[in-house]
Amino acid sequence: MTQIPRVTTTLLLALAGPALAAESSIKLPTQTILGSNPAAAADALPSASSHVGSNAISPFSLGANLSESLQRVPGVLALNRQNYAQDVQISARGFGARAQFGVRGVRLIQDGIPLTMPDGQGQPALFDLDGMQYIDVLRGPLSALYGNASGGIIQAYSAPAPLTPTLDNRSAVGSDGLWRSRLKYGGQHGDLGISANVSRLETDGYRDHSQAQRDLANLRLDWDIDDASTLTLLLNSLDQPETQDPLGLSAAALHEDREQAVARAEQYNTRKTVRHNQAGVNYQRTLANNDQLTLLVYGGERYVQQYLAFTGDDPFAGGGVIELDRRFGGGEIGWLRDTQLLNVPIELAAGLTYSYQGEGRKGFVNNLGRKGDLKRDEFNRVDSKEAYLISTWALTDQWSLTAGVRHSRVEFESEDDFLSDGSDDSGSADYRQTTPALGISYQWTPALTLYAAAGQGFETPTFQELAYRPTGSGLNFALQPSESVNTEIGFKLREGDTRVDAALFYTRVNDEIVTGVEQATTDRSTYANAGKSTRRGLELALEQRLPWDLNAYLAYTYLDAKFDQYTDGNGDDFSGNYLPGVPRHSVYAELAWAPAGGFSTALEAQSLSKRYATDDNQSSAPGYAALNWRAGYRHELGDWSLEPFARIDNLTDKDYIGSLIVNGAGARYYEPAPERNWLVGIGLQYQWR
Incomplete structure (x- = not known):
């Protein structure tokens, strides 16, 4: 969607295509972050990073939610809310855990096109999972080189034609009326590569009042103009009408009936409609001196209409029906050079980026599910301008140094056109930040690499978080960006059939953005800055090939995230409390068996420890462990391929909380996961050989 998380000189290079990137000789770590040549250079990257290959992307599953693939990444919490009105919940090392909808604090990118707006809010539903080849996930200090709200980076690449x-x-098809079908075509026609897919998802939902329909369409065209230049065009469209929202449950309602919707959801017919269309063009050229020049331009439109669970007719409520009409766009120009300085080989990357979002925001009274009188009318815009410089120094055969800096300026402006209330709530805010990062790696043996890194990061509030003040009307421009200092040490082992990645990290955050005072008249929460918080932890990923065609995988995260200093707007002191929504322990384990002949099956286990739902740590979701099973078989019949598959989630039929709405209004924090549920499907492929 909209912002430019590209840290790399060739974020655009990525857009030019995974195939091109994989063949490139460039080893700049920032490009490795973006996924070019991940099998080689990523091992030398001085940062925690994970590569999710095509065989691990939605294996024998629905293929509609990013959480299906990211649950295996240490340090990342990707949870299915069972609520398509609010999308998947994603956080990295605690960044983004506060998000009540969408994604905060973690930048999303596909094929170089940002799926995160300039204000820092991302939309994971826009990822083209049907056309995806692999995903790269970056945590730690180097992620700060992507600019605003880059507590973690999720970069996806679609497969070339x-x-x-x-x-x-x-x-x-599956439980609760679930049905999804996709049709995909790909082929190389001379110098033009074509990849396209369309899909539809329908579900009645696990809970009452949670029906959804989602239509997606994606097109990618790759054109090899000549031996030195390529052009890539990407078109993406999402249509999700009248998606019902059951809202979070209180503890009492959860105990009474975990499948129910909140009474207000039925009363006010809470629902959301989303229409999103965007296009992007990337041009890349290799110059005569072997420098690489890239140019990216993208733009689009997004319309959202959401019915909330109250009338919104109070003086400062701003309406219970929200309509957002957004236009967004941006571009980047990047340059890459391989040279020497003081007889040391250096790779240099530099670039300029610009992104824009302009959004008309209107609020209307919610007359029990029907749109009433106008209560809010404003135009909000964000401009983001950034410049970056990144260098990689091959100090010796064993030592390498990565150093980079990014300067960002993010400007917010609001023009109030609803003056009948006697108040002009127009205003603006200008945030500027320079984020440096430094990392060093040492190849101790051919199989073992050690590294250390440090960097600074920042995160502005999103327009949704600025939207309401604790008292009065207008945007909450008193809300300030949070700033972080990140450090990390780790190692990467590649020895025969064994792969190990381990990282220890420590992060200090000032002015953590948290859910603040709840407005009694609207049941709506505002946002505030906490004083100081810390995050310290361990990430471990272990993969081991075993005899008898078995493969074992384990991802473990320990995360101790606390408020060091935090007194809320009511004067309550939460210093020493745990950050809500963040488990101290999380585990994903998998044992897969794939004998020759096309059959494969696996057992998956996922476990989270206790998670607090509120800043005061008085409400929580208990820990759980869930077991899943999947199996599939691929059979070739000449030019045809047939692939039936099945899976059962929550095999032991446990009752547990899938996700939390942190500090949710009305103490409605809990989003329950389904009991035992099933999915069966079939894939059918034809090739013109």
Whole structure:
């Protein structure tokens, strides 16, 4: 969607295509972050990073939610809310855990196009999972080089067009009226590569009042203009009408009936409609001196209409029906050079980025599910201008140094057109930040690499978080960006059939953005700055190939995240409390068996420890462990391929809380996960050989 998380000189290079990037000789760590040549250079990157290959992206599953793939990444919490009106909940090392909808604090990118707006809010539903080839996830200090709200980076790459024209369909049905089908075509036609897919998802939902329909369409065209230049065009569209929102449950309601919707959800017919269309173009050229020049331009529109669970007719309520009409766009120019300084080989990357979002925001009274009188009318805009410089120094055969800096300026402006209330709530805010990062790696043995890194980061509030003041009307421009200092040490081991990644990290955050005072008249929360907080922890990923065609994988995260200094707007002191929404322990484990012949099956286990739901740590979700099973079989019949599959989630039929609405209004914190549920499907593919 909209912002430019690109840290790399060639964020655009990525857009030019995974195939091109993989063949590139460039080893700049920032490009490795973006996924180019991940199998090689990522091991030398002085930062915690994870590569999720095509075989691990939604294996024998619905293929509609990013949480299906990211649950195996240490340090990242990706939870399915069972609520398509609010999307998947994603956080990295605690950044983004406060998000009540969308994604905060973690930057999202696909094929170089940002899916995060300039204000820092991302939309994971826009990822093209059907066309995705792999995902790279970055945590730690180097992620700060992506600018605003980059507590973690999720960068996805769609697969290049196959050489042989291919058409395939994949359909699945499951519990609670779930149905999804996609049709995909890809092929190389001369110098033009074409990849396209369309899909539809329908579900009645696990809970009452949670029906959803989602239509997606994606097109990618790759054109090899000549031996030195390429052009890539990307088109993406999402249509999600009248998605019902059951809202979070209180503890009493959860105990009474975990599948129910909140009474207000039925009374006010809470729902959301989203329409999103965007396009991006990337041009890349290799100059005569082998420098690389890249240019990226993108833009789009997004419309949202949301019915909330109250009338919104009080003087400062701003309406219970929200309509957002957004236009966004941006671009980047990047330059890459491989040179020497003081006889030391250096790779230099530099670039300029610009992104924009302009949004008309209106609020209307919610007359029990019908739009009433106008209560709010304003135009909000964000401009983000950034410049970056990154260098990689090959000090010796074993030592390498990565140093980078990014300067960001993010400007917010609001023009109030609803003056009948006697108040002009127009205003502006200008945030500027320079974020340096430094990392060093040492290849102790051919199989073992050690590294250390440090960096600074920052996160502005999003427009949704600025939208309401604790008292009165207008935007809450008293809300300030949070700033962080991040340090990390770790190692990466690649020895035969064994892969180990381990990282120890420590982060200090000033002015942590938290949910603040709840407005009694609207049941709506505002946001505030906490004083100081710390995050310290351990991430471990272990993969081991075993005899008898078995493969074992384990991802473990220990995260101790606390408020050091925090007194809220009511004068309550929460210093020493744990950050809500963040488990201290999280585990994902998998044992897969794939004998020759096309059959494969696996057991998956996911476990989270206790999570607090509120800043005061008085409400919580208990820890849980859930077990899943999947299996599939691929059979070739000439030019045809057939792939039936099935999965059962929550095999032991446990009752547990899937996700939390941190500091949710009305003490409605809990979003329960389904009991035992099933999915069966089939894939059918034809190739014109």
